[in-house]
Amino acid sequence: MSRLMQGDCVEIMSRFPGEAVDFILTDPPYLVNYRDRSGRNIAGDKTDEWLQPACDQMFRVLKRDSLMVSFYGWNAADKFVGAWKAAGFRIVGHIVFAKPYASKSAFVGYAHESAYVLAKGRPPLPASPLPDVMNWKYTGNRHHPTEKPVSCLQPLIESFTTPAGIVLDPFAGSASTCVAAALSGRRYVGIELLPEYHAAGQRRLAQVRRAMQSPAANDELPEAA
Template identity: 70%
Template structure:
């Protein structure tokens, strides 16, 4: 049932039945109008009118007593918290991924990524919980301007799911979550709005099936 869909998650997710997925792992736009050095941008990274409807759909399609793990923009955390709580999610954990490099400097040198663990209902705790501070591996952002490393995503998937579970990423970018899920023996549904990143993800998934580096 694995699939990587080109489209708007606000149009795609309503076509899925309630309680259809076992885990959500996603890296939505941070609402900061990000552009990398090459000028690459991310869809819907300026306005936030999509955020609450998207999170509401994420909550609907997630099974009862299951987890959603979402990266977020720290400077817009109030908007993310409002959307998560309005949808019904309960915040149960926070993860920090430490970088060996500084990705940006301003008032501080930014050397970490972070994500919140959200619960729908009362999911069981993992048998061996991950530490909430984990290392980060630089991807080079070859496929996407904010590409998350598969090596960091796979342990998250393995901790909060079982083999053959369905992992959803409604903001899939170049498909890192899908690649990590496939490597972990899970099914996946990825949704990406921009054709260039969707095409990159399709190439990565095809390479994975062929036994090549993704």
């Protein structure tokens, strides 16, 4: 079962059975009303009415004794932490991805991305824990205005799941998590609200499937696929 779905993630997840997925890796809107240089924006990035319902559903569909890794907007950290805890998650780790560039400068240059590691129940510890500071590779944001690099997501999936696991991304964007799961040999379910990013994700996944079926013709899968 691997699928990239288009629609509202709260409504779609409400139809999933409880404790159906093994790991959640997601990059929700940061609540900053972001718009890139070309004018692209992200649904749900202005207001937070979706935040608690989405967290409640993510907790419900995640298996007991499992993990979620979620990126977040640092200037809305109180809202994210409050929603995660209200849903039932425990904070068990924090990861900083160091960028080789500053995406914006104000009082300081913004040269990192952050994600929390959140637990439902008591997940087992990984055999070889990842460092909590990792390098970031710029994607060019070709498919999505806040596209996350597959090279950062794949180690998380491989550390926190087994090959039989199902990875969920309710805010899939252009499907970077799904691409990383596919390359890791995991099943995935992605959900994206906006049709244009869902279509971009479908194209990326089709390219990855072709490359994996014909490895002799593909010496290396492109980072952003």
